[in-house]
Amino acid sequence: MKNAVEILHIIPDTPDVRRYRVEKPDSYKFTPGQATDVAIDRDGWREEERPFTFTSLPEEDTLEFTIKSYPDHDGVTDKLAELTAGDSLLIQDPWGTIEYKGPGVFIAGGAGITPFLAILRKLAKAGDLAGNRLIFGNKTGDDIIARTELEGMLTGEDLLLVLSDEEKDGFRHGLIDKELLSSTVSDFNQRFYVCGPPPMMDGVTSALKELGADPDALTFED
Template sequence: MGRAMDTPLGRLSAVFPRQPKSRKRAMDTKDSAVWRIQEVIPETHDVTSLVIAGPEGATGVRERHPGQFAIIRVKTDDGWGEPHPFTISCETGCDSLRFTIKSAGDFTSTIRELKPGTEIRCDGPFGKFCSDIEDKDNIVMIAGGVGVTPFLSVLRTFRQSQATNRMLLLWSNKTLTDAFARDELEQISQELDLRVIHTLTREEPPEQTDTDRIMYRAGRIDGELIAVHAQLNTAAFYICGPPAMQDAIKEQLARFGVAGEAIQTESFGG
């Protein structure tokens, strides 16, 4: 079940609860590893990937499982900015970290303006979403928009280890151009036991492009679509996207007899 701390506000409340001023001052000035922006990559018109590199010995965030998030603060002329939680979208074990961020507010709308070399304070990893996914033989990942980021971390990690898990990714976007990792997912599907279904809510899918690994459908992800392509009685389900989407999918999965214990969720706007 989704929990309050699975939202960005809940995540911050759990990790950085309200503190007295003296306690907050100590937290703001503590000696933690400082990373630097390595690259800023425009993915779509409103999604940007931020790649940061850390100093030697900053192993905390590197030692993580796919699907976890970190909390970053950007260095400004006035000191360290406010904390912001983002899912790590790169594979585990790499020296740099990648965050794939949708422009949806005052801070996220400035991500593309950040410059390489800018200092970043990075704390983590946090979260339990997908913590057991490597142990599941039959995996169904359901994403709405930028909610695909934890699954990109999973798939990039699995690609690195040549995992043999059976996987299905259903990814809903408004248009095809919003599916920024489409080419990469097709490549991964050729290397792993992965099928990908793209659903488009605001345009018709491209014609004659379906393969046995990559498919396109019009409309939203629903129980009927999942039931056709997933083994409902054996699959472990992971859902990440806007709360309304998650609630609708969980309700429909329940109608098809999927137990709540087989479903994990992570919530944020997508």
């Protein structure tokens, strides 16, 4: 079912990521980790749906989407960056395959952090973050979505920030690959949650299996 929702606030997060707070339709329900198809409620754009993850919590009165824009694509995300409060979006019913199944290691690349944000926020609110860890890869420090919040939720070895294009104190330099995982994860007999660009997901899931992770303990977006 398609719902028209008004944009209430747009909050910049990184140079190319914005948080869109929108109205929540009556009786609209989702679980952390789920997404929905979103379109811009304007002529010529209503059929251009794209999947975006909820980064708000289910009990909140509004919905939030944290969306990265790609200006060079000249598409929906680029157009979203032009919107302001008062404009409208069209959202479908929730869907998604990333579901929290217990403590483990979250591995995200770039905007792939978005399904994990609602999960981690819910765990933090309930005081249930213990036993969870996040490995989060980005190009530069300025690209890290929700960096301040994540650093407040996860401390010490529970948060590993990896930068591929920048060498910086306090960050691991390189890619999230087999070498990095083997040197930073001591136990592969646990759950792993993976989300990011397809090449990154393919590489990480293959590396985890080679390092002994149980394929049935891997959760990722289909």
